[in-house]
Amino acid sequence: MDDNAMKSHIAQTWSAEAGYYDNHVSHGVQTDEEKKLWMEVFSALLPGNALHILDVGCGTGAMGLILAGMGHTVAGIDLSEGMMAIGRKKAEEQNLPMTFLTGDAEHPPFEPETFDAVINRHLLWTLPHPETALASWHRVLKPRGVVMVIDGVWDDGSFGAKVRRGVSSGIARIVEAHPHGDKGYSDEVRAALPNLGGVPEETARRYLTDAGFGDIAVQDLARIRENQRKRLKWYEKINPRGTYYLISGRKGIE
Incomplete structure (x- = not known):
C-alpha cells in the first residue's frame, strides 16, 4: 500500500468515528476540571x-480549542x-480563534518559521513516518519555538x-452502540x-533529538490520567494503564 492509499484509509477510519469520538474519555475534554489541568500544563x-x-x-x-x-x-x-467538521462546529459555538484545514501532519502546508508552537x-x-513529521514540525517553527507531543x-x-x-473491548462491543476503535x-x-x-518516552525523545530539538523534557500526565479515570466505565478500567506523557523540545536550543 502506498502512502496516499494508507493515509486515505486512516482518514476514512477516523471520519467514521467523528460523530462519537468526543464521547470517549481521554478524547473529548469533558469537564472544566480536566480543561484546567491541560491549561496548567x-x-x-x-x-x-x-x-x-x-x-x-x-x-x-480538543487541544487546539483549549489553547485558543x-x-x-x-x-x-x-x-x-x-x-x-466537529471541530469547526465547536469553534463556532465557542467563538474561538481556531481554523481547521485539510493537511498531512507529516508534511504541514506552511512556510518555514511560521509558528511559535x-x-x-x-x-x-x-x-507511518514519525521522523519526517518531527523534521517538518521543526521547519515550521520559529527560532526558540516549542513542540509539544502528547502520547x-x-x-x-x-x-x-x-x-x-481484549476483555475490555469485547465488553464494549456488546454494551456500546459505538465502541471506540x-x-x-x-x-x-x-x-x-x-x-x-x-x-515509549525514549523513542519520542530520539525523534525530537534527531529532528534538531533541544531542551527536551518529559512530563508525566498522571494528574490528567487520574482525572479521566474517574469517568471511565468499569470495563474500560480493565485496560492496562500504560504510560501517558507530554514531551517537549525547543528549536535552536542545544
Missing part, C-alpha cells in the same frame, strides 16, 4: 502570550474532514496486556505503523 511550556500555534492531527480540536481559549491563535490540520495529541503513534504506551505487546484489552485500521496499515501500541 500548557501555560508552563509556552513561551509567551497570544502565540500562533499549529495543532497537527487536530481531530475535533487561552488567547492564542490556532491553526489545526488533519486528514479527516469528518473530525474537523506546534502541538499534537495521540498522533505520533499513528504516523503514551497502551499496549506493550505483552500477553497480559493483550488479554486485558470498532472500525480500526486494516492489517496492511497496521503493519506499516512503527508505533502501533504507543510511543
Whole structure:
C-alpha cells in the first residue's frame, strides 16, 4: 500500500468515528476540571502570550480549542474532514480563534518559521513516518519555538496486556452502540505503523533529538490520567494503564 492509499484509509477510519469520538474519555475534554489541568500544563511550556500555534492531527480540536481559549491563535490540520467538521462546529459555538484545514501532519502546508508552537495529541503513534513529521514540525517553527507531543504506551505487546484489552473491548462491543476503535485500521496499515501500541518516552525523545530539538523534557500526565479515570466505565478500567506523557523540545536550543 502506498502512502496516499494508507493515509486515505486512516482518514476514512477516523471520519467514521467523528460523530462519537468526543464521547470517549481521554478524547473529548469533558469537564472544566480536566480543561484546567491541560491549561496548567500548557501555560508552563509556552513561551509567551497570544502565540500562533499549529495543532497537527487536530481531530475535533480538543487541544487546539483549549489553547485558543487561552488567547492564542490556532491553526489545526488533519486528514479527516469528518473530525474537523466537529471541530469547526465547536469553534463556532465557542467563538474561538481556531481554523481547521485539510493537511498531512507529516508534511504541514506552511512556510518555514511560521509558528511559535506546534502541538499534537495521540498522533505520533499513528504516523507511518514519525521522523519526517518531527523534521517538518521543526521547519515550521520559529527560532526558540516549542513542540509539544502528547502520547503514551497502551499496549506493550505483552500477553497480559493483550488479554486485558481484549476483555475490555469485547465488553464494549456488546454494551456500546459505538465502541471506540470498532472500525480500526486494516492489517496492511497496521503493519506499516512503527508505533502501533504507543510511543515509549525514549523513542519520542530520539525523534525530537534527531529532528534538531533541544531542551527536551518529559512530563508525566498522571494528574490528567487520574482525572479521566474517574469517568471511565468499569470495563474500560480493565485496560492496562500504560504510560501517558507530554514531551517537549525547543528549536535552536542545544
